[in-house]
Structures are given as C-alpha cells and as structure tokens.
Amino acid sequence: MNSEEIHLRDYLRVISKRRNLVITVFLLIFVMVALYTFARTPLYEGTTKVLIEKAQPNGISSETAYRFYDPEFYETQFQLIKSRAVSLRVVRNLDLLGSGALQSDADGKGPSWLSELIDTVLTVIGSTQDEDAAPADPHEQEIALADAISRDLSVRPFKNSRLVTISYRSPDPVFAARIANATAKAYIEETLNMKLDSTRLTLDWMTRKAADERKKLGQAEKVMQQYMVANDIVTLEDRLAVTPQKLSQISTQLVNAEAHRKEQETLYAQVRKAAGNTAVAVTIPAIASDPALQTLRAEILKAEQHIMELSGKFGPKHPVMKKAVGDLSILKKKRDQEITRIIASIKNEYELAVSNEENLRAQMQRTKAEAQNLNQKFIQYGALKREVETNRQLYDALMLKIKEQSITKETQPVNLWIVEKASTPDHPVAPNKPKNLLLGIIVGLMAGIGLAFFVEYLDNTVKYPEETEKALGLSVLGLVSLWKDKGRNLEKVLLEQPRSTYAENYRALRTAVLLSSAEGAPGKILITSPGAAAGKTTTAANLAIALAQAGKKVVLLDGDMRRPRLHKVFGKSNKHGLSNYLAGGSGETLLQKGPVENLALITSGPIPPNPAELLSSTRMARLLDGLEKDFDIILCDSPPLLTVADARIISRLFDGTMLVVRARQTTFEMAGKAVKSLADINAPILGMVINALELKKSDYYYQYYYQSYYGEEPEAQGQG
Template identity: 55%
Template sequence: MNTKEEEIHLRDYLRIINKRRGTVVMVLIVVLALTLLRTFSATPLYSGTTKVMIEKVAPSELVDAYRYNSWDPEYYETQFQLIQSQGVGRRVVDKLKLEETWDSYMGGAEENSSLLQGVGNWFREVKTIVFKTLGLGRTASESAEEETEAGSGRSLADGLASMISGGISVSPVEESRIVDISYVSTNPQFAALIANSVAEAYIEETIEMKMESTRRSLDWMTKKADEERQKLEKTEIDLQDYMRANDLVTLEDRIAVLPQKLSQIGTELIRAEANRENLEASYYKARKVSNDPDAAETIPRIAEDKGLQTLREQIIKAEQHAMELSGKYGRKHPSMIKAANDLEVLKNKKRQIVTRLIAGMRNEYELALSFENNLLDQMKKTKAEALNLNEKFIQYGVLKREIDTNRQLFDALLVKMKEQSITGETQPVNLWIVEEASVPTYPISPRKTRNILLGILVGLFGGVGLAFFIDYLDNTVKYPEETESQLDTPVLGLIMFHKTENQNVEEVVLKEPLSPLAESYKALRTGVLLSAADAPPRKILVTSSEAGAGKTTTSCNLALSLAQSEKRVLLIDCDLRKPRMHKVFGLSNKSGLSTYLAGVSAGGFLQEGPIPNLTLMSSGPIPPNPSELLTSARMQKLLDTLQESFDIIICDTPPLLSVADARILSRVCDGVIVVTKARQTTYEMARKALKGLRDVNSTVLGVVINALNLEKSDYYYYNYYQYYYSAYKEEKPQEEAA
C-alpha cells in the first residue's frame, strides 16, 4: 500500500468519526456517567497481604540430585493452586469458626439502594468480562456474593470456604521465591485476618499432605513387598520343578560334549561321502561294459584282479596255439576243434570273473551308501538333541532371570520401606511466613482516577466502534472516491443538497445562477465536456438506476448550463411512460417524440427553450408501446437528422432497472450518464444498472452523485462549496436592494 492510499484511508476514517461524532459523544457520556455513578457509590474494598517463602524441597541422597531444579514453574503453579483450594478455605473456616462469627465481620456490607445495586450488578458483569479477558482474578466481595447465591443448597461452611478460596489471589514476587497471598474485603480487619489464616492453613495443609503421602506410600510398598515375596518363592519352586522334570542337573556338561560329537560325525561323513562317490563312479562305469569283458578290463578295479590277469595270459597262449594249428590243419580238423573249444572255455571263464567282479563293486557301493546314510541320521539326531537341550537351557535361563529380577525387586522394596519410614519421621519444612498481613488503612477500590480514565477510554472506543459499525451498514452511494472504487466508473459530478428559494430546482441554473447548486451543475458540464479524449460526446443519454434519483433535474440543469456556454443544445424527453419535462418548462405535450415516432406528425415537435441555444422536445402523449417506438428506425433517423442542427443532444430516459428503454437508446448515443442519489441508491443497484449498459456495449461516461448533503456528511468538499455559498448569500441582499 502506497502513501497516497494510506492518506486516503486515514482521511476516510477521520471523516466517519467526524460525521458520526454525535454517536461517539453520546456513548462516551453514557459510559462515563455510569462509571462515575458506580465509582462514587461503590463500597470501599481493602486488601490484606501476607508474604510466604516457598522453597522447593532439595533432593535427599535417596533421590537423583541431577534432576533437581530450584525454580520449577509447574511446581510453583501447583502451590498457587493449593493455596486457592477448597481444602485450605475449609481449614480457615474451621479454625476461625466463621460459621458463628461471619455476621460480626460482614453485617453491614450490603448496598444502600436497589438502584445502585442494579447499576453495581451491571458493572460487575462488565468487570468480570474485562477481568477474564485481561487474565485478572475476582475480588472477595464478588466471590462472596457469587458463593452466597450458589451455595444456598450447600452448608454455610462450604459456602464460606468457596468464598475464601475464590477471593484469594496469589502473585509471586519477581526474582525471589516469595509469594504474596492477598485477600480483598469490605472489612479491613477481616481482610488481614483471612490473609494470615490462609498462609497458616496452607502450611498446615502441605505438611499433612506430605505425611499422608508418606503413610500411603509405606502402605503400598508393604503390600507390594509381600506380593513380590510370594512371586519370588513361586519362581524358585517353578525352577526346581523344571530342572527335575527335564534332568537338567548335568545340562551344561551335556551341552559342552555335543559340539565335539557333531564335529566327529561331520568328519566321518565327509570321508564316507567321498568313498561312496568313488565307488559309485566305478560301479556305474563297469555296469555299462558288463557285456564286453575286454572293455571291462580297462577299468582299473577289474584289471587289477589276479585271477583275471592269469586267465588273460592263458587266453593269449590258447589263441597263439590255435593260430599255429590253423597253419597246419583245416577248421574241422580234430586238433583245430579242440583248440577252439579250449579257447572258448577260457573266454567264458573270463566273462564269469568280470561279472563276479562287477557284482562285488555293486555290493561295495551299496555298503558305502548305507554307511553314509547312517552317518547322516546320526548327524540329524545329534543336532535335534542339541536344539532340544538349547531350548531347555533357554527356558532354564528365563526362569533363572525371573528369580533374580524378583529377588532384586523384593530387596529394593525392603530398602525403600526403611528409607520411607525414616523420611516420614523427618519431614523437611520448606514453607515460612516472611511477613504477616497488617490491617490496611487505605482502600484499594474504587480507584477513582483509573475508573474515570477507563470509562473515558471505553466510551471513546465504544463510540468509535459503533460509529464505524453504523457506517459499515450504510451501503449507499455517498462519496466520489468510494463510489469510483465500488463501481469502477468515474464520477463526473457531485451535486450537493441545498434548499433553494425557487421550488423548481430543474431550472436552478437559470433562476439562481450563483447558488452552490448551480455551480455543481456547471462543474458537471465541465466533466461531461472533458469525458471523452478526442471530442465531447454529442448524443448524451441521462438515466438512473431507480426512480427519484434526480435524472430529470440533472438533464434539465445540464442542458441549461451547456446552452449558457454557447452550445446549441437539444433536450429530448425520452421518458414515454412518465414524462415530466413539459411540466418543468411549461410546454405543450400534445405533440412530441411519441407522435413523431408513431408517424402522426412529421414536424412542429421542437419548441424553444427559456434561454437562447436551448431547444426542447417533449415526450408527447403516452403511447401503448414505448419500447417498440424507441427501437424503430425512425428514432435512429431522428437523432441522425437532429445531430446536424445541434452541437449536443441530451436524452432524458426512464430508470434502467424499471424498463429497458434506456438500454435500447444507449446503443444509438455517444455516451451515458448514470445519476445516483446520495444515501438512497445502493451500490448493488448501481452495479446492476451499469452491468445492463455494458451488456449492450454502451459507452458509460460516468456517474453523477446527486443530492449529497455535504454539511451533514462533513465531506472535505464542503469548505469549497461553503465559500461560494457565503458569497452567494452576501450578493443576494445587494441584488434585492438594487
């Protein structure tokens, strides 16, 4: 936000305050009068204050010293709440026997009259709201009255205790551990007595609470120790039963042997697996050549057999002998037949030996496989045994730890019980009354100067707030800057409200040319002529959002002021529903715009105005179809024809929100002026009117604020108009004398 906007806003705020200064002054007077009435009729209140030092108890050797904090806000806030508790209040009531002596202290504290009591009640409600907002406490008299009303269904002692606890205020002294305990009452002796009694009751209550806490703690620990002892005995019995049931006496020795056994079995298993794989390979290789003895001899295990080696030599010799005989004899020779039979017998024997050797290899392989499987079974059983023993050992450890834990807890409780017993007999004292309350001499309330200043401030702020609220509810057109901001449309002129000597305000420019009202229309004339950048608009439509805004008055005076500036002006009354211009200027309305548009007459509808350069066209008789006439081609042709003879044509039309006539004509005019009436036309109505024009692409020149009472609103233009108005009043008697 720039500096100019801030200045405008500040000026608007000051304007609102100045405009509604009567409201501000009225609220100020009422609030100040009530404040004075309450202040000078209130019963004096006295405050008694006792100073108490509250020292946080330092930790003993039994408590962790590193957790100690000498200033703990939560601790001190707790003590403050304890001071204001019902228990302390009841202790004071019992100690002072207030049920019997209350009337002697407070017998004459009632209000003097019902009127003052009513005013006092009202102020008490306001004060309660203010005190709650500011975080302040209640006075003793307020607490007493509240508790007396609320305690009708309770005993008198409870009501008095609530009154005392509610009336006590506690405030810490800065940079110290001392607190002020204050009590406010209409009786000074009673105020001091209650403050001192509350301090003493607070100390007694604290000591008793500590002793009660110690006793309860000791009872609880005794009960808890008995429970822990029973739990310890039960866990010890459970451990013995478990060891007996699972034979866990030599458990640790058995667990120690298992790793060695697993290692030995693992070594043997590796060897057995290697042997089995070797035998398996030899056996499967031999089985493939079991039908070929010669090929089987390539297997080392078969080739190494002694009997097979001897037989192999015999076969070789038999083959050599057969070859020698074949050179001498034929195949059927008895010697050859015998040699062949001998060779075949040897080969069959070789085949039998190979078959026997392969069967032996199979037996060795199966034996090795069986041995390997046995080792695997032993490994699984040993591992399962190890896992079982580990599970038993884990459960044994759980039971053992539970016994140790229960024993430690039981021993700790025994130690704490002894410590608590000693602590209960030696409770530390950390509360001291530093200064007792003395009987106050001067009242603390009412504070006349403060109340008066507060009444003035509340009255001023309340009055200003009410003024702004009333102004906020006013949503009507008033001031140019606000209007331009709300409507996003320039303000062409500001027509002030002024009572003229001439009742016909439509001709004020002619009848009272030096009046402030006439000057307003002349300023509007200047605004209209400068509203377009290139040249002044020649066909101007004047309308309003609603009836009674002053559009006809504005049209007439604008036409007169333009004619006075040597402009040839034609003023047309385009309001074919409720025409009024002919009455203003005393014209005949037998013929006019309606007769021309209807084709009844082709001429004679223009009439001379009251001054040179001003020509008038009345509306003519009211037609049954005004909208159809205004949208006809004759209307467009009429304006185009008349534009050649006049510098400016002004069309006075019906209100925008009532009928569509103004929007129809706005499309054939160069610009539209929308008249609004100050404090009557709302921004919502003006926006709807402007939106209707923009929807048909009409050119809106601006807005005119009509009938603004500057003296009432105290707007900053008022001094300017007041200057002209004073000059006009001085000149008027001179003219009459002449």
Template identity: 50%
Template sequence: MLIKNQSLHLRDIFRVLKKRRNVLVGFFITVFSVVLLYTFASTPLYEGSTKIMIEKAEGDNLTGRYVSRSTDPEFYGTQFQLIKSRAVARRVVKTLGLDKNPEAFYGKHSDRNSSIGTILPKVKSFFISVGNLFMTREARQNRQEQGQLSDAERIAIEISEEIQVRPVLESRIININFFSPNPELAALIANTTAKAYIEEILEMKLDSTRRRLDWMTQKAEAEAIKLQESEQALQDYMKANNLVTIENRMTVTPERLSEINIQLLRAESRRKELQALYSKVRSVGRNYRSAQTIAAIASDPALQALRAQIVETEKSMMELGNKYGPKHPLMVKTRGDLHVLQRKRNQEIERIVESIKNEYELALSNERSLRQKLENSKTEALVLNEKFIQYGHLKRVIDTNRTLYDALLLKLKEQSITEETQPVNLWLVEKASVPLEPAKPWVALNLQIGILLGALGGIALAFFLEYLDNTIKDPEDVEAVLGVPVIGVVQRKRNADHLENMVVTEPQSALAESFRGIRTAIQLSFPDNPPKKILMTSSVMGEGKTTTAANLALSTSQSNHRVLLIEGDLRRPRFHKIFKISNVKGLSNYLAGDVDAPIMHKGPLPHMAIIPAGPIPPNPAELLISKRMQALLETASHDFDFIICDAPPLLPVADTRILGRLFDGVILVSDAGQTTFDLVERSLKMLQDINARLLGMVINRHDAAKSGYYHQSSYDYYESPKCQTQGNRD
C-alpha cells in the same frame, strides 16, 4: 470510505474524525460517564495482602537432603490454582467459624457507601433478569443448585472467587490478596488463606504418602505371592522333567556331540580304506600269486617268512636237481617240503584275506554304531534344549518377580522412614496488616482509563464505521476506486421545492451553480469533440437522474444553445409534470408509428424544446429498439446543439442498454450516501458491455457538511443573502 491498498495520510485521518465527530464524541461521553458512574457508585474496598514463599524441592531418598529440580513452567500456575481452590476456601470458612456465623462475613461492611451505590444493585438485578431469559436449561439447573447450597459453601465460593494471587517478579514470593468492605475482615481472610493453603499442601503430601505406602504394601504382597508361585512352578517343572542338573547337562552335551562327531569321521575314513582294500582282495579271488602283489597281504610278517622259506627251498631244489637228478630221494623230499610250504603260504593268504574282511565288517559296524549314537545324541540335545527354553522362561519370571519384589521392599522401607520427614517448601513471609485506606476504586486511574478508552474507542468506532460504509459520497473516492471521472457534485438541498427547475427558479443558489458546473465540465472536458447527444441514467431508482437531466438542459439552454430534452423513461415519465405540458402525445406515439402526431413541446426557455414520454406502452423496450428512435435522434441533431435524454435506471430494466448505443455519451448519476460501489460497478460493467461512452459521474445530494473534502463555507457563500444581492446586481 477508506480505500484499500492505498496509503493513509494524516489528512485522511483528520477527515474521517471530522466526518464522524458525532460518533466519536457520543462514544467518548458514554464511556466516560459509565466509568465515572461506576467509580463513584462503587463501595470502597480494602485490601488485605499476605506474602508467602514457595519453593519447589523434593527429598533425595534416604539422605535427608533436598535438592531443587529443573524449572517446571506449570508448577507456580498449579500452586496459584490451589490457593484459589474451594478446598482452601472451605478451610478458611471452618477456621474462622464463618459456617456457624455467616453474618461475620456478610454483615461487617464499611459504612462509607455512596448514595449512588444503591443504583448498582438495581442495575445488576435488571441484567440478571434479562440474562435469565436467555439461559439454557443446564445453566438454570446450575443456578438452582447454587441457590440450594449452604451458607458456608456459598461463602467458600465467594472467597475462592475473590482471592487474588500475584507473584513478585524475580522472586519466589507470592502475594495473596483479598478485598472486602471491612478492613479487618480483608486482612483476616488473607492471613487465614495463607495458613489454610500451607495446611492443605501438607495434608495432600501426607495423604499422598499414605496412599503410596498402602499401594506399595499391597503390591509387595501381591508380588511376593507371584514370586512364590513362579518358584514353585519351576520346581515342579524340574521334577517332572528330571532337570536337577540341566545346566551341567547343557554344558556337557555340546562337547559330547563334538567328540562323537570326530569319532564318526575317523570310523568312516577307516571303513572307506578297508572297503577299498577288501574290494581289491575280493577281485583277486584265489589267484594267490596276484594276491601277493597287494601291499596289505605282502606286508604280513608270517607270509614274508613263508615266502623266504619257499625261495630257499626252491633254491635247494635247483642245486639238488643239478647235482642228483629229479628222482633222487633228497630231491623228492625237498619237492615235498616245497609243496607243504606253498600250501601254508596259500593258507596264510586266505587267513590274511579273512582278516581284512573281518576288519572291514568291524569298521562298518563301528561306523553304524557311531552314527546311531550321534543321531541319538542330537535328538537328546534337541529335547534337552526345548526343556531348557521352558526352564529359562520360568527362571526369568522368577528373576523378574524377585527384582520387582526387592525394589518394592526397598522403596517401601524408604517411604516408611521418610513418611514423617517430608520437605516443607512453604513459608509465611509477611502477614497482612489491617489496611487504613481503601484500595478500590482507583478514582484517578479509572478516570484516566475512561478518558483513554473513550477516546481510543471512539476513534476506532469512527474508522470502523467508515470502513463499513460502502456508499458513494466523495468524488476522490469514486475516482480512486472506480477510475471514473466525476464531472459534477450536486449539493443536498433540504426543504426545497421545485428542484427539477432550480436553475430557473433560484439561479443564484448553490444547487443551480452545481448544475452549471456540470454543463461547463462537459463542454470543457471535450473541447474538440463535445458530445452532442447525452444520455442521463442511474443505477437504480430515486438517485436524481431526472432532476439532473432537467437542470442540465435548462443550464445549457441559458448559455444560448439549442437544447432538446427527451423523456426516455417510458415506464415512469415525469417531465410533463415538471414542466406542466401535455403528455397525450409523445415519444411512445412516434416510436409506435404515429409520425403525424405533434410530440415536441416548447420549453420554459426560448432555446429549449421538450419531447414527453406520451402514453405508457406495454413494451417500452420493443419500441426503443426500433429504427425510429435512431431516425429521431439523427433528425433532431440537425436542429439542436445538444440532445439530453432521461433514461430509466440501468439495473432494473434493459431500456438504457438499448439507448446507450444511440448516444454520444452517458452520464451516470449516483445518490451520495445511498448508492453503493457495488451497484455502480455493475452499472459500469453493463455500459462497458454495450460499448457505451461514459462521460463521467454526477454525485447527487452531496452533504458538504459531513464531508472532509469540501468546506461548508464554500457553499454558504452562494446561500448568503449578501452574495445573492450582489449576484442580482451583476
């Protein structure tokens, strides 16, 4: 097993390869044999190779010059697909007349066919038959449709699939290759494919140009109709709304509004001035003296002349009054003249007041007229603006249609001129010559690839199987992954009887030595406080815990220690069969309350005693949890140096978890190559939950021949007859 999060050393690699050497060698032989068979069974194929040059260039309008554009990463990939397309293959078939003479393609094969080559069609037919069983309905329909194709179409499909396109590095040169058993046919198809590709590209370009011309012609006609309709719509709208000079009117209207607005402001100011003057004049009424104090009245020239005459008359009256008296005829005449002048003055004042009133009313009327004129102009401007918006929309439609129409006409003329002068960016550089030697199969390369794939695949498969293998096999893995010490490893013994008492029957065997090693490890690992009561268990059934417990008890008794072996598995007891003792009375009788029953039997060695399980009870766990079991262990610990108990497996039943708290230590037995790390981790978790003391693990049935940690020679030393003879002498 490859341990995660641990560095892989070179010795680990050699260990895995040595361990999985059979897989590695088998995979290598299989791959190499398949490659060898394929190489020598394949029909020799000849390669026809044609070189063409592809340049990406486009015409520059009407100048006739061609300029290279920016690099297009998809350009060459597209060209490669075109070369391998069925359209090109159909041209090849038609050019070579293969549609009329299919035998020219299928019949011209090389006579250099290997006798082994007859195997390949049979193998291919077998795999096709197997594949048909798993094909979907759609796949079967496609297969049937292909079967109904004509010979020409099938040949075209084969050519398109077999054509290979390879670019030459750092150039615009492209290799077109075709493999065939017939050398003449290989060269002929390669050359014809290049020509067919050039013809296909030219036809595609011409066809594209014709379609563009047709489309642009139709589009130009449609745009001409749209332009005519939009112009007619504008003309109708202008007639309906009398918009012949709308643009001039839109220019004059803002100036007119501004002028009316200025006149209105002046009229309003004039009206306010006259209104204030008229209000002041009206407040004076017929008080002519007060009226003369108003500047607008007093400044009147006629009134000023009358006032001057009145002053002169009054001055004459004063002089005449002083000279002649009030009743003098001159005085009377002068006084009459004064009254006349005063009446004229008053009449003049009334005339001025009436004039002020008329001016005020005229200013008010003028202001109202200008305001109405301004409102009418605004309304007219809004209506005109709305009409102009619609007019502008129609005019923009005309401009747009005219621009598009002109552009289409220009492009149409360009395409018409350049239709027959499209740039030819394909050149046939080198024609394929008839090959003299077959290009495939590459014998040396195939064998090298077979060796490389076989070796690397075998190594990868070995490491993959090692990675997937999650079973316990080697003590180093256990200690590295689980952190649990391994106190012993028991070698796998094939075709051996009496494994349970191997320590007695074959004391010089490697298996017996393994159990003595476990005994020694327990004693040396705890020199100050060695465990006296030892519980032997496993994760599941069949991992060898009973065999380990029996041999551990025998080896401990051989070292002159008093040992009591207890059958703690009340569900599947085996000690009475192993040591051939009676099982009529045993541990179950004692735990059930029959204290007078003799349950202890003498073992095969002088210092060893055995307590069998007795009759199988219906509830073993209820008996084991009683205080009698603890009392039995306390009593036996005074008479024996070691007490070894074989318990049921941990995971299936709860018996071991009950017994685990009564013993000084627990030994967990695991079957190498069968028990997984997950099972052991669950078992260790259970022991940890009951606070049981784990002494260590024993790896049973360890195969030293398949492990890289131990060498088979170390175990063969114990198994050799010479060693056994020497051991007997010792």
C-alpha cells in the same frame, strides 16, 4: 503515491461523520464504568509473605532426580493454600463462629463486617434447605464460611524467587490482615500434618505388601525353572537368534525378485504386443539395444541407400538392381528372425524370474512357520521371566522404601517460613478508580470508533466523487446538492434562482460537459440513471437550460415514453411528440420553443404500447441525424437502465451517455450493473452525476468548498 492508498484523512472523515454515534457509545460505556466503579464497596487487602522451598534430598534419595525449581511443586502448594482444609483451619484457629467474633467492632459503633459475612453465609445455607428441615449444624456453617474465605484468597509468586504472597481482600482492613496471617499459619500446620499421616500410612501398607510380594516371587521362580527344563530353552535360544537373520535375508531377496519379475513382466508385455510388427518392435528399447539387431539395421540402411543410388543408373529389371533388392530382402528376414529371437529370450527371462519369485516365497513361508514355532515357546518363557523380574523389582523397591521411610519419616518435604506478616492496610486496593475510569475512556472510544467504521462499512451507497470514481472507474462530471424546499421545483432553478448554489452546481456540470473532450461537448448526449427517482429529468432540464444560456443551440428530447415529465416541467402540450413521429407521423409540429433562447423541446407524445420498438426504429436514427444539422447539442432524457431496455436500445445512437445517481440511495451494486449494461453493448459513457448530495457538517472537505466559495451551506431543500 498510489491513488488507491487509504489516507489518515479518510479515517478522520468517517469518525467525524459518525461522531454522534461515537460520542453516544463512548458516554454510555464510560458512564456504566463510572457507576460500577463508584458503587462498589472499597476492599482492603492484607498480604503475608511466605518462603516456600523443597527440602534438600538426603543421602538415600537420588541427586539427579532432585530439581531445585519445580513448577508443578509450586502450583501444588498454591492450590493447597487455597484448599478447604486450610480455610477450615483458619475458621477454627480464629474461632470465627464463636461469640467473640460476632461482637461489635473496636469502636463499638455497630456490628463487625465479619458478622455480616457470617449472616450472609447462614442465609445461603438456609435457603438451600427445606422449610421443615432442621437448622444447619455448626460443621456445615464452618464449611460454608471456609469456602467463602477461600474464594477471596489470592496466592501470587514473586518472579524469579521462592517468595509467595498470600492476600485476602475484605471491606474490613483488620479482618483482611488477620485472615492473611492465619492462612499462612494454617498452611504450615496442614503441610506438617499431611506429611506425618502420609508417612505412617505408607509404612503400614508397604510392610504388608512386601510380605505378599515375597511369596509371589518364590512361586514365579519355581514355575519358570520347570518350564525351562521341559522345553530345552538353552538350545532353542541359539536357533531363535539365527532365524530372524535368515528371515530378513529371504525377505530382501524376495523383494528384489518381485521387483525383477514385475520389470520383466512389463517388458514381456511390451514385446509380446510387438510380435509380428517389425516397425513397432524396433521402437522398444530392450529390442532396439541388441547389438546384432543394431548391426542388421545398419546393413539394411546401407542396402537401401545402395538401391537408391543404383535406381538412378539402372532400371528395376537390371540384374544389378535385382541383386541389390534380393540382398535387402535377405537382410530384412534376418532382422525379423533376430527380433523373434530377442522376444523369445525376454520371455524365457520373464518365466525364470516368475519361478525364482515363487521359490523364494515358498522358502519365506517355511522360515516364518519355523520362527512362529520358536516364538510360541519363548512367549511363555518371556512371560514367566517378566513376571519373575517384576516381582523381584517390586519386592526390592518395597524393601528399599521401607528402610528409607523408617529413616526419613520425620523429615519435612517442604521448608516453610513466614517472612513478613500482614499489617493492617491503610488504603483500599479496589476499586482502582483512576484505572477503571481510564479503561472506560479507552474502551468507550474504541467501541464507538469501531462501531462507526462498521456502520460505514455497511453503507454501500454512492456519496462522494473520489470513492465513486475508484469503485466504478468513471469520472464524476458534477455534484448537485440536496433540494429540500418542498414548495418549489428544482427543474427550473437556473431560471428562478440563478445565483443559488444549485444553479452553480448545474453550471459546473455544463462546464464539465463542454470540456469532456478535446473537441468540446459531444453532439448527442443521453441522460439516464440506474433506477427511478435518481433525478435524471431534473438534470436533463437544467443542463439543457445551462447549455442554452452559454450560447449553444440545444434541443431537449423526452425519450421516456413510459413516464414522461418534461412537458409538465416546462408547461408544454404533449398531444404531438416523439411517439407520433416514430409511429409514422410528420415532424412539422415536433419542435416546441423552450423557456430560454436557443433551447427547443421535443416532448414524448402520447404513451405508446410499444416504446422499445419505436425507439429501435430507423426513424429515431434519422431524427437524430436531422436534428444534429440544426442544433449544437442534443440532450435526451430516457427511462432508467435497470428497469426497462429503452435506454440500452438508443444508447448506441448517442455520442455519450450521462449516468445520474442519487447520493445515499443508489448503491454501488446498482451503479455497477448500469455501467456494465452499457459496456456490454459498447455504448460510450460520458461520466456520472451525483445528485441530491446532502452536505452534512461531518463532510468537512465538501463543506469547506461550499462555505468558502458560496459563503454558506445550502438551505434545507427533496429532489425529484
């Protein structure tokens, strides 16, 4: 399996690590959905079923134009059901503004829900008027109440059928059923009334329009007849039919002539440049393909071969040689003459093509002028003819529609039946508490998990070995837990707490260093970090102690001559150190005894004004060569890579560089820049150490490792 593949456990790790965020978001969304669900007033739905069909076409209408199923027709009916006109009929049919509608409900316990609705509508109407204005009139009240009813109506078709449900939701179940039934009845009445009004208005308008169109038709026919006689339209029609064909033929010939002219023009341009230059001329295909020229070229070749054969037998002044050379010269002159003839022939053909194109273009212009003259006459004729035809068609259509409407004016265009009346509902339909709560659970979990992954995506700091190795391409040599004990130092944890988890972290790092190659640990190791406060000094000190305790002779150098700390860690004097030696001093007092056997220290010495120049001197290389003879391993603590150039300067003097990064602080971008800076100078990189790794309960993989091996998680402890 590809090591780059993301596994399910990686997703589970992110969710577990961010579980507090997931739970918080989930509870927030779920509680909001629950409060909204239980705070809503229960709504009851009354539903009426109606059958809607288009009327069958009669004998006058076209059978092919009739469609039994018409989506636009049904959508129109749905909008009509929810229209204000139908809702106004409902208000008036039920007399919702009358005194009876405002009485208390059936059991007499209080005002009906309808009364509350009307009061709300009246309040809204009153708030839109000025304080000094007169109260809203009953018509405005009816419109406002109709709009309120229309908003709560819903019309839904049954799939694969012509049945439609008209539903109305209300806190009062009786009122919901009444409105649904009244809407279906009002819809049927409104449809019939629209049909009767439309038919009556249509007949009146078409009768008046037919009389006007009859007059227009007569006038148009008279004008067209006069124009035909005046312009001899019958004779011109034949000429107009022939002219486009002639124009098309000339256009085709002109296109071909233009293409031929361009082809000859290109060829003539080539041969004209080659005139006088035989070597270039014979390379042009149009010249080289000439049969006579090909024959001459073959004879010239034979003559040249003959001269070459004779040159081996006779001298240049021999009569045979002179004759052969003379024959060759004659052949070349003939070849040049033939080339000149071919060029002249190409020129003539080009000029002929130009002349032919110009003649065809002139003929095209004459034919176009003739066609335009004919078209101008027929444009007016066509306009007159179209006007006559349009007037005739309109008049005929009007007469047909008048007869048709007279016969079918009582025919209903829509067949409507109430299939099932609404009954009083027993249970509310909204809110759907189980559905809403389930939706709250799903949305809450998805939002929480999504936010957790988004936060994880934004976190680009170094944390775990697997993702670090994958991102940077370096092996992780060891992990060091976060030190939170402010009262004690981590630098000497191997001496003060040898059985702690932290001591084991550095022993594990020691093992990784010793096994880093087949030959064992590198002899010279540079310890650095991308930035400050990553824990490189702490790592250098503890690794030196761990290696010394393993029996290795170790010397620890403080190569950080800008902010040295090793002399403070081990309580040593810093009067004489590395800076003194590199500046030209003697090395007699350079080595100091470390806190354990086999460990020697070289402090940084006084802070110099030019640390980079001292570290790049030849004395630094000689010092390392001398120490390598007396010690098994040389460790050097150096400044951060991305801050100053000291570490990059001396990194090539060491067998390997160990990069210390701080978990949840050092970003992959910083670490990548540090690795690139070492790779650019071909400095050997030993690996990485992840320092200050805080093992939370969500880090189950590493938590399991530490708990199973050490018995408990490290105590809360800050890391220098």
